[in-house]
Amino acid sequence: MLTTNRTTTGRAPGSLAGPGGPAARSRRRVPQSVWGFLLVLPSLALVTGVVLYPLAYLLWLSVHSKLPFGSRLNFTGLENFQEILSAPEFWRSVWLSVVYAVGSVGLQTVLGIAVALLLHQRFVGRGAIRMISMIPYVLPTIVVTLVWRWLLDVNYGPAEYAARLVGLTDRAVGWMTPGKIMLTLILVSTWTFFPFVMISILARLQTINPSLWEAGMVDGAGAWRRFWHITLPQLRSVLLTLILLRIMFMFTKFDVVFLFAGTGALGENVETLPVLTYIRTFGEGDLGGGAVMALFMFALLGTVSLIYLRSLWREERT
């Protein structure tokens, strides 16, 4: 999945600054290592200021009193942790996040494999379809959620009409009702995020040696058996990484959930951890509690990404 070209990986071009090189011509040169650091500095400053320092501040907030921003905060030790970890609404939101993440990643994976296999075939119009199927990924989330709410509208939406037409039901399906909203949210999220899974799988498929399938055909294996015994084992490592990372990202996804169903009467049914964190922190002004939940997600994200990055680095170094 990482098509990194390794022509120069990690190799410092010593000759560029070496004594025999053109660099030697000018005197009082700033050493290359200083230059190297200076060039990285602006990026490092931005990331430190806006991403890393806030993390430290988050840690600080989590052990201080539960008040809105702007108040004087008192040290309260682990009180916030105790309160949050024993709150049923916290565990309920964790459960909803798990349902949402596992459900949508499962669907994304199945659809991703299916469409990637389709686009791996040669047929007229393949390029156009590949282009169309990646559009959801670039669409702003607000556009996706507004369009789907309109498509699924109980009175005027074409989705209800189609369901009636097919004879699925003679009454309204009611996509936006408390009982179905989680399922609907999962379907819409799958529509939005599956292109990424699809394109990653397609990239891997294209590196599989076609002679493997040809050998399978010669042996008389049908399409299904070729998929099961040849294609799938080749996709295994890519799928494992994808599923792990996607679950982590869906677990901490805020905007789709919040914009599609997070406000109003339906909100309670999709109150995943990111949504609850938002409500706690900015709605109820409970900084300490919000910080604890944010930390919980950070711990989860951090662990998974460290495992992933570690393997990535090892792979890159070899």
Add this chain to the structure above:
Amino acid sequence: MLTRRRWRRDRSSPLVYLGALVVTIAFSFPLYWMFLTSVKHRDEVFADPPLFFTARPTLDPYRRLVESTNFLTYLSNSIVVAFGATLLAVSVSTLAAYSLTRMRFPGSEKVARTLLFAYTLAPIVIVVPLYGLFRDVGLTNSRLGLVLAYASFGVPFSMWLLRSFFQGIPVSYEEAAMVDGATRAQAVRRVVVPLAAPGVIATSMFTLILAWNDFIFAKILIADDGLKTLPVGLADLFNSNIIDWPMIMAAAVLTALPVLVSYLFLQRYLVAGWGAGGVVG
């Protein structure tokens, strides 16, 4: 599935075309419906059964959008913030990526790792403490604050993407130019920059999309209606009393258009970036 057994290189089974048809409809119909609603006449919008075409196209929803809402303000805020953030993120991360692929300094490996780690963090985690910090230094309710937030959030990914593009440019090209008497700066300008251009375009696209599409940072950091960006402005329009669907869809069309058009034109760069960027998204 049986037809697949006789599958030949140049001929595809009807099943493939059926699948292609389903995929096409699933991904283009929502866009069609969005556009159609935005040009439908009021009476047609609430027809039962729904109308899949329009006999009386009108631009009235667009007129309502521009005249009765703050849409143009949101639009200009979005443009300023997205381009500002992209310019900042791409320029600083180009420097960083060049350094990380061409130069060595103590701890350079650590820097690369730290940046990459930052790239896997979710906005919801950061936005809780970031609001407090920005509030203390007066960066809430300011477009500069948003630019800084998007740029910083975009840097790790931009840097990572550009790094892989730079790795694809052989150092020997620069060395050759310098043997021929070019200074390092000249070598970079004449050799590296042209070769890295596709990578810079792809990276800019990604950052632009990130900033243009973001909802959560803008929602939390901006309170003034006059400073809101499109996603937050649209969410407000939707949540206000009576939903004017044609007008909402007109707003959606105009918000999606810039990213759709640039996607169509710069698709191949984007796909290259997708391949190089790994699995985060």
